[in-house]
Amino acid sequence: MPFFDYDRATRLMAARGIDVLLVHTLTNTVYLSGHQCPWVSPTVMLEDGCTFYATFVGVARDPGIPPFLVTTLAEEGHILYGDCWIKDVRYWGIPFVIEGREEQTGFIADPIEAVAAALEERGLASACIGVELEHIPADTLQRLQRRLPMATFANSWPVLWSLRAIKHPEEIRRMRLAARASEKAVQAAFDTAREGMSELEMEDVLARVVAEHGCRYEWSSVAFGTKGAIMVGPTEARLKRGDIVRIDLVASYRGWLSDMSRNAVFGEPSARMIDAHDAVWKTNTLVQQAIRPGVSCDELYRLGFEYMHRRGYRMLTEQVGHGVGRNSNEPLFLTHGVQERLEPNMVVTVEIPLRLADVGSINIEDLLLVTEDGNEPLTTMTGELQRLG
Secondary structure, eight states, rough: OOOHHHHHHHHHHHHHTOSEEEEOOOHHHHHHHOOOOOTTEOOOOOBTSSSOOOOOOESSSTSSSSEEEEEEEGGHHHHHHSSOOOSSSEEEOOOOOOTTTOOOOBBBOHHHHHHHHHHHHOTTTTTEEEOOTTTTHHHHHHHHHHSSSOEEEEEEEHHHHHHSSOOOHHHHHHHHHHHHHHHHHHHHHTTOOOTTTHHHHHHHHHHHHHHHOOOOOEEEHHHHHHHGOOOOOOOBBEEEEEEEEEEEEEEETEEEEEEEEEEEEEEEHHHHEEEEEEHHHHHHHHHHOOOOOOOOOOHHHHHHHHHHHHHHHSSSSSSSEESSSSSSSSSEEEEEEEEEEEEOOOEEEEEEEEEETTTTEEEEEEEEEESSSEEEEEOOOOOOOOEEO
């Protein structure tokens, strides 16, 4: 079963004159097909030593036209034992011989030929094809244009972002599980804090606990003390008394992400640290309370910006949050001038970023589901400044 609303996809494609979506990035091929292979990327070279990985998913505006997936023969097992809902799967690449198998799976050498054949069979050789113009390699697009000279090509990203902004119940379930694992990991990292511990050692705790809760560790920001004002990535920097500890953790469950951030202090906090953290926490709370259908991104931004300004602080960036899903940063962006409005089943973060040269990085970030009449926090861990050690 697809995660996207086919009726909504049809309306969005029709509005832009697109007859068929043809996506190739891993983020969107997984979203449209359900098929995910953990080891592939566009920079992976196949076993012949000269061909780079490529995959394509085609979804027509007409729901009566079946979708198709073009992928490498090496992924056949992931198709058979995975979540792919598309029935027409066409393989390309080099032979994969399974000894003793009665009949080997058929394939062709060229993915562009497989895509063109699938489109021609569906009467879409002269269609308007929506491709990911920001990301498709130039030679791939040129080959498609030569192979399908009657077709026109348009940018599919506005359609894809609009589809992905509204979450399917299964997407929400996966993000909820990732959020639970993230909270457990952040608390475990705080609980194991000790003087002399490195940021990299704290990152190891995060990764281990995320995995223990059945999720995948993606990345984290771990910053101790004033170093976090400039650099939040984990290093060999060592924890000492009086340091603020900032953790921003991204974990995933079966491809869908959670994004959250918390602060603690090792020892006693300074008055400056307490006031700054209080300002960030109250701003976060204020914006969270305003999350509901119909509110614009700009309204939420101004609410947070103005409160922080009254408290005497300037945020790191002109944003108070962003969408999350297959990526940790997706539309909608809760930032200055964005007039798009929240809708039910969107998932966004509220993120208030503050960096002070004499303190470090202060950041409270929560994941929220927009409901019919407000919101539901998917991260529920306290935002207070925890005292460690």
